[in-house]
Structure formats: C-alpha cells, structure tokens
Amino acid sequence: MICAKYMTWRIGILFAMLSSQGGDISKVNAEKAIKLIRMVFPQSEALKFTTPDYKSYEKLVVSVDGASVPDFDEKVNKALSVMM
Numbered sequence: 001m002i003c004a005k006y007m008t009w010r011i012g013i014l015f016a017m018l019s020s021q022g023g024d025i026s027k028v029n030a031e032k033a034i035k036l037i038r039m040v041f042p043q044s045e046a047l048k049f050t051t052p053d054y055k056s057y058e059k060l061v062v063s064v065d066g067a068s069v070p071d072f073d074e075k076v077n078k079a080l081s082v083m084m
Helices: 002-019 027-040 054-063 069-083
Strands: none
Touching: 002 027, 002 054, 027 054, 027 069, 054 069
C-alpha cells in the first residue's frame, strides 16, 4: 500500500511535468524527469508513507510549465546538476 501511494504521487508529478510539453515529449526528457522526481521526493522509509511537500511539488511543476522541449531539457539538467 505504501509503495502504491508513493508511486501514485510520483506518476502524478511526472504527468504534470510532461503535460506542459504537449505532444512533444522526448524519451530522454522523461527519463531525466523521473530521476529528478526520485531525487526531490525520495522514499527514505520502506514502511512509512510521507506525503510530498506541496510547495516542492508546486515549484517543480510550475518551473517547467509551458517550456519547450529544449527549455524543459535545460531546466531539468540544471536541477539535476544542483541535486547531485
């Protein structure tokens, strides 16, 4: 149940991010977005579900709103470089 809740949140965040690109979704960008989501919202405890912070969720989704594929790629790459 905990895994399902967490996966639902992650998938929702991914869909929200990718929908900003309309039909021009790059497989590479989707993979990078998944990696970024996992880093921003880690599952640190196997037996405890923690709802992701709404402000972090909103900031992540709004940051790519209306971005073209190259802009999306640039923004996700920048975020990943900061997280690593």
